[in-house]
Amino acid sequence: MILKIDFNSEEALYIQLCNQIIMGIATDMLREGDSLPSVRQLADEIGINMHTVNKAYSVLRQEGFLRLDRRRGAVVALNMDKLRALNEMKQNLGIIIARGICQDVGRDEVHALVDEVFDEFSGQG
Amino acid sequence: MILKIDFNSEEALYIQLCNQIIMGIATDMLREGDSLPSVRQLADEIGINMHTVNKAYSVLRQEGFLRLDRRRGAVVALNMDKLRALNEMKQNLGIIIARGICQDVGRDEVHALVDEVFDEFSGQG
């Protein structure tokens, strides 16, 4: 699993890390029970500070994507809470769809984008 | 047009302002050419700092939602750049759909949410 970090992005490094790992899980490159590199190891690979990786792992644990096992380090462990997930997703969809509408993006086009994303995710798996 | 600001949210106030105004445009409560309240007036209404409103207006200008007119203040003025909008939307969809997939949210459910959002937006207009 390769993590791509954009140092020029405005997005915080730890947020990018979180997103990348979540993408990895969504595309089945990371599966329930898989171990992630240790904070030091991953920090070295990417060329960032240990604490930044640590923060990403902590956030992911808090959000229910990882478990921090003292023996095996960070392990993928999904805490399902579908109702909450749906609510959050609707909230987020609202914002980005509103932006789209302002640029004349229609309902069908959004559906098409959703399908594209799903196809790409399942294609990578 | 009423703007709801959540002071407890982690989201920066100016980002919330931006989102609210974009929502307003998407739901047709604000239309091309409409004037927004002056920086000072809006800041007083909401009870936030003038600079915060200023920042929100500036960002919206840069993103192509507003025009800052010396005489009429902030005016809704949409600079269409649909291709860019679609790219950004796909990027954002990728992240939130990935989070959904991790919580077992399926393709159909996302489509359903998209429809819900569109229906609510057009219902409010």
Add this chain to the structure above:
Amino acid sequence: MILKIDFNSEEALYIQLCNQIIMGIATDMLREGDSLPSVRQLADEIGINMHTVNKAYSVLRQEGFLRLDRRRGAVVALNMDKLRALNEMKQNLGIIIARGICQDVGRDEVHALVDEVFDEFSGQG
């Protein structure tokens, strides 16, 4: 409100801070809506690092004792979740009562201690 930190304690500084603040709320020295010192200010007062105070505040926010308001800093804001609180309390009581039983501490003595604690808390308020 005076916070006492024991630098010789095995307990992490940020945990001590959390406990002290929770004690403060329980004894009504801190009330819903009260502001706490800024991280830098409190760090200076106690003579510890800013980040340590920050961590304490973050934990308290996560546990539902504080709200981090961008304008007013850390504010006491209790998120009630009584059922969860009772479960956690029972769990914790189990452990410390077990230790007591091993040292021949009886049920009545525990009840007496509970009353002592409550009396002291309400006495300080």
Add this chain to the structure above:
Amino acid sequence: MILKIDFNSEEALYIQLCNQIIMGIATDMLREGDSLPSVRQLADEIGINMHTVNKAYSVLRQEGFLRLDRRRGAVVALNMDKLRALNEMKQNLGIIIARGICQDVGRDEVHALVDEVFDEFSGQG
């Protein structure tokens, strides 16, 4: 006597071990003079490192719950120090009761929980 270890818990494994053994003594499943499994044996049973079991036994020895006998291994041997036990218990009660009060848990509810815990302990014995 079965020891339940939660590898997902934030609590250190050796602390969990200590607590489980103390619970065992409190519920009379382990009695004065009983021998515990050897370090190696227990480590194998639970599937943890020998050193972790060793640490737990050492801590329990130091806290006055065990005696480490060269021939019989770890033996339950309670060093009573009731005054110290009461002080520690009050200290600990203070913290968890404070947390409870913040969540609106009242004195009677704490007493009820104490009784529940005692009833469960004596029921298991």
Add this chain to the structure above:
DNA sequence: GTGGTCTAGACCACT
């Protein structure tokens, strides 16, 4: 001036 982020280096507890 505030918290958020990032870096850096150190020590310790745990496994």
Add this chain to the structure above:
DNA sequence: GTGGTCTAGACCACA
């Protein structure tokens, strides 16, 4: 060797 804690200093976004 692992994560957890603490310190320290810097820059930035936010209000």
